Amino acid sequence: MKRLMTTLTVLATGVFLMTLSLSAQAQFESADLILTNARVIDGTGAVYDRAVIAITGERIQSITSGEKQFNAGRTIDAKGKTVLPGLMNMHIHFGPRDATNEETVTEYLKRLPAGLYAYLSYGVTTIKSPGDMAETYIKVRERLARGEIQGPRLFLTGPPLTALGGYPAVVRYRDNPWLRAQRSIELTSEREARTAVRQLSELGVDAIKFIYIGSTDPEKPYVGRYGVAIRKLTPQIMKAIIDESHKHQLRVTVHTSHLEDAMAVIEAGADGLEHGVHERLLDDRLGTLMRERKASYVPTLYQLYTGTGETYPSRLAANKANVKQLAEEGVRIVLGTDSSPFSDGDGFATIRELEIYVRDVGLTPMQAIQAATRNAAEHLGKLDELGTLEAGKLADLIMVNGDPLKDIMSLYNVELVIKGGKIVVDKRQGTE
Ligand SMILES: [Zn+2]
Structure with a gap:
C-alpha cells in the first residue's frame, strides 16, 4: 500500500x-x-x-x-x-560645395559611405538634407534603403527654391554657374514655382525647402553680410510654393533670418523654419503663431559656433535666447546642425548641438533629447514609424x-x- x-x-x-x-x-x-x-x-x-x-x-x-x-x-x-x-538630425548638407562638374561629384560620392557611417557611429539614425542636388542624393537614399551602403535613414528636399538672384545662388555659387544650377532653383513666376515643386515631387523628394530672405524691390536692395544684393521671392510666388507643395503632400520648410519674413511664411502655411530668426524676439507673436500652426523651429546653432570659421556673437546670443523663449511658448523645437559629413565630422555635430541646447540655451536634457527624436519625427510626418x-x-x-x-x-x-x-x-x- x-x-x-x-x-x-x-x-x-x-x-x-x-x-x-x-x-x-x-x-x-x-x-x-x-x-x-x-x-x-x-x-x-x-x-x-x-x-x-x-x-x-x-x-x-x-x-x-x-x-x-x-x-x-x-x-x-x-x-x-x-x-x-536613435538620434535624428533634420538639417545637414552633403556636398561637394566646390563641385564644378559631374566628375567632382562622382569623386565625392566615393568618399560618402564613410561620412554616412560616421552618423551611425554617433547614434544618428535619421538625417534630412534641406538643400542638395536632387537626383544624386535620391540615388544615395535608394542605395541606403537597399542596404548597399550603411548609414542613417535619409530624407531630402532637393535644391532649395529661391528668387532669381536670390540666396544661395548669388552668394555661394556666384562664380560657379554649374553648381548654381544644381543646388538652387531660381524662380521668376508662380507658374515656374508650381512646375518646380511638381518636378521635385515626381523625382521623389520628401519635402520642399525655399529661401525667404532678401529684397523684392530693386530700388532697395538687401545686401546683408554677404556683400552682394540678394533678391527675395515675391509673396505670391512664396504662397504658390506652399500651396503646390501641400497639394503634393509635401511639407515645406523655409530658410529665414528675420522676424517679419518668418511671420509671413508661417502665416502662409509653411510647416517650419530653418536656422530660425537671427534678431531677438521681443514678443510672443512668432511663438503663438507657430504653436497654433504646429510649425517646427529648426535652430542650427552648431554652425553659428563653429561651421564656417566666422563668428556671429550677436546673432548667436539672439538665436540662443529665441530657442529658449520659443520652447517655453510651446513651439516644437527640432534639432538641426547645418553641418556636412566631411567638413564637420558629422554625427559629432549632432551631439554637440544637443550639448549646446542644454548647456548654453538652457533647455532641459529631456527637451533636447525630444528635439532630436520625437519632435524630429513629427517634423518629418513620420511619428508613426520613428522618433519614439x-x-x-x-x-x-x-x-x-x-x-x-x-x-x-x-x-x-x-x-x-x-x-x-x-x-x-x-x-x-x-x-x-
Ligand atoms: Zn543649410
Whole structure:
C-alpha cells in the first residue's frame, strides 16, 4: 500500500511538474533580440527603469517591465546604460560645395559611405538634407534603403527654391554657374514655382525647402553680410510654393533670418523654419503663431559656433535666447546642425548641438533629447514609424553609457546603435 502511494505521488508530481513546465513555456515569447535591465528614455517624455525591449525583424515588439519571459535569439544586458531612440538630425548638407562638374561629384560620392557611417557611429539614425542636388542624393537614399551602403535613414528636399538672384545662388555659387544650377532653383513666376515643386515631387523628394530672405524691390536692395544684393521671392510666388507643395503632400520648410519674413511664411502655411530668426524676439507673436500652426523651429546653432570659421556673437546670443523663449511658448523645437559629413565630422555635430541646447540655451536634457527624436519625427510626418520607442515602430535605438538626463555629455558615449532591428554599431568591450 505504501509502495502504491509512493508511486502515485511520484506520478502526480511528474504530472504536476510537466504541467508547470508547459505553462512556463507558454509564457515564453520569441524575439530576435532583447535588451534587458535597460533604463529607457522612450522619446514620449516617459522614463522607465529595468525595462525589457524586445525586437523582432525591423520593429520593436514590446517594451515591458520584466513580466514577460523571452526566448530571444540574442540578449544584451543594458544594466547601467540608457536606451533611447536613435538620434535624428533634420538639417545637414552633403556636398561637394566646390563641385564644378559631374566628375567632382562622382569623386565625392566615393568618399560618402564613410561620412554616412560616421552618423551611425554617433547614434544618428535619421538625417534630412534641406538643400542638395536632387537626383544624386535620391540615388544615395535608394542605395541606403537597399542596404548597399550603411548609414542613417535619409530624407531630402532637393535644391532649395529661391528668387532669381536670390540666396544661395548669388552668394555661394556666384562664380560657379554649374553648381548654381544644381543646388538652387531660381524662380521668376508662380507658374515656374508650381512646375518646380511638381518636378521635385515626381523625382521623389520628401519635402520642399525655399529661401525667404532678401529684397523684392530693386530700388532697395538687401545686401546683408554677404556683400552682394540678394533678391527675395515675391509673396505670391512664396504662397504658390506652399500651396503646390501641400497639394503634393509635401511639407515645406523655409530658410529665414528675420522676424517679419518668418511671420509671413508661417502665416502662409509653411510647416517650419530653418536656422530660425537671427534678431531677438521681443514678443510672443512668432511663438503663438507657430504653436497654433504646429510649425517646427529648426535652430542650427552648431554652425553659428563653429561651421564656417566666422563668428556671429550677436546673432548667436539672439538665436540662443529665441530657442529658449520659443520652447517655453510651446513651439516644437527640432534639432538641426547645418553641418556636412566631411567638413564637420558629422554625427559629432549632432551631439554637440544637443550639448549646446542644454548647456548654453538652457533647455532641459529631456527637451533636447525630444528635439532630436520625437519632435524630429513629427517634423518629418513620420511619428508613426520613428522618433519614439513604442511597440510596432521601427527599431532605431541607441544605448549609451550613463544617464543623459543627468549629464547630456553621456550621449557622446554611444556604445550600441540599432537601426531597423540590426546592430549597426557595437563599441562595447566584449562583455556579452
Ligand atoms: Zn543649410
